[in-house]
Amino acid sequence: MDTDQSKPLHVLIVEDYNLSAQYMSQALKLCNCRSIQIAESGEQAVEMARSQGPFDVVFVDLLMKGMGGIACISVLKSMQWSGYIVAMSANEDLRMSAMAAGADKFLHKLDHPVRDIVAIVNAVRTK
Known part of the structure; x- marks a missing residue:
């Protein structure tokens, strides 16, 4: 895999709360991501993975x-997903x-925080 820290990534945010999705999107823009897509549900994320994937990184809210x-x-x-998946929740359990x-x-x-x-994004770039 390309280890260039400037390698643009294809990222999917799966988040049903718009404010959280926008926060994530803004943070990811700082990381030179090629594209940042937002899915508002698990169903939409699966469809996007089939039609727009592969994504390099997926950030998934657990409670939707x-x-x-x-x-x-x-x-x-x-x-057979090969991208990096980051689960997100306020519930540590x-x-x-x-x-x-x-x-x-x-x-x-x-x-x-950002x-x-x-x-996380930089770690994925170096894999």
Whole structure:
């Protein structure tokens, strides 16, 4: 994989709360991402992964209406997903379930400052 820190990435944010999605999007713009897509549900994320993928990084909110984040992660993994999946929740109790479903990292929603998002994206670039 290209290790250039300026390598643009294709990123998907799966978040049903618009303010959180916009926060993530703004943080990712600081990271030279090629494109930043937003899905408002797990179902929409799966469809976008099929039609617009592959995404290099997917940030998935775990608590959403309809298909939740854990189910979304499981479906992405069943599609032979090779991108990096970051599960996000304010509920620390969901960490183990998210990791068991196939998430590569858990980000506590109340503690994810821009520097953490930037660090995740830069780590993906070096893989």
